[in-house]
Amino acid sequence: MNISHAAKASGLPVKTVRYYADIGLVAPAGRTEAGYRSYDAASVRRLAFIRRAREFGFSIEESRELIGLYQNDARSSADVKKLAAKRLEQIEQKQRELQVLHDELKHLVRACRGDNRPDCPIIDYLG
Amino acid sequence: MNISHAAKASGLPVKTVRYYADIGLVAPAGRTEAGYRSYDAASVRRLAFIRRAREFGFSIEESRELIGLYQNDARSSADVKKLAAKRLEQIEQKQRELQVLHDELKHLVRACRGDNRPDCPIIDYLG
DNA sequence: CGAAACCTTCCCGTAAAAGGATAGTTAAGC
DNA sequence: GCTTAACTATCCTTTTACGGGAAGGTTTCG
DSSP: HHHHHHHHHHHHHHHHHHHHTTTSSSSEEOOOOOOEEEEEHHHHHHHHHHHHHTTTTOHHHHHHHHHHTTTTTOOOOOHHHHHHHHHHHHHHHHHHHHHHHHHHHHHHHHHOOOSSOOOOHHHHHHO | HHHHHHHHHOOHHHHHHHHHHTTSSSSOOOEOSOEEEEEOHHHHHHHHHHHHHHHHTTOHHHHHHHHHHHOOOOOOOHHHHHHHHHHHHHHHHHHHHEEEEHHHHHHHHHOOOSSSSSOOOHHHHOO
16 A cells, blocks of 8 residues: 555645654555555555544653554553543643633733724733 | 833843844944943833833833833824723633633533543543 | 843643655556 | 666755754953
C-alpha cells in the first residue's frame, strides 16, 4: 500500500504520515525498490491509533507512550489509565482557565456600548 | 529607562520586550549613544497593555490591532467590541471542544479498572 | 582599575506539522 | 511505445511567540 492510500485509510494527510515516519512514531512496513514507503494493515492501524490519540489532545510524546502500551500485551491497564487521567487533568485545568477568561471578557463585551464613540470599557481595562 | 527596568515595570521578560521591538509591536522611545534601547512612561504603558491583551489570549496580531485602537482617539467602541467579541467566540468554541473531549475521556477513565491486567477500554477505544 | 552586571546582535530550538522546490518513478491513455 | 499526469522522494522554509545561549561591547560599583 503506497503512502497516499495509507493516508486515506488512516485519516491523516500524506505529509503527516511522512512526518510520523521521520520522527520514528509509525514506521512504514517497508520500502519499495524505488524507495517508496509501503504500508500494511498493521502500520495503518497504528497510524489511525495515533490520529485518535492526537484528536484527544495527547501530545506526540504521550501518543508515543500510548502506542507503546497499545502494542505491549503485557501492559497493565493502570499504566494506560495513568496517562489518560493526566490528560484529563490537563483538560480540566484548561477548562478552568478558559472559564475565567470567558467570564471576564464577556463582562467587558456586555459593558461596551459598541457605538461610534471612542469610550470603551474594554480599552479602559486593557490600558 | 533601560530595557530591564521597562521589563519589570511592564511585567514582561526582557526577551519579550526585545521581541516586541523586533516585530514592530512596541518600539522603544529611542536608543542611547551606545545603541541601548531606552523606554519612557508611554512605551512602558504600551508594553503593559500588550501584556494584558496577551493574557486575555489575543494573538500578537490581534493585540497589534487593539493597541492601534488604544492609541487612536478617533476609534469607535464598536471596532473594539468587534475584536473582543471575536475572541470571545474563539474561547466559547474552544470550551465546547474541550467539553466533548472531557466527557469522552472521563467516561473512558471511569470505565478502566486501572489494575495490572492488560484489558483496558481506553486502549480498546483508541485501537 | 577590575570585575560584575548590564546591554547588543545573531543563531538555534521548541510543537507539529504545512508548503514548496526539485527531481525521480509509475500508471494511464493513445 | 511514448508522453504526460499523478504519484513519490528528500530537503528547506514558514508558522507562533518567544527562551537559551554565545560572542562581544558598555556601564556601574567598590
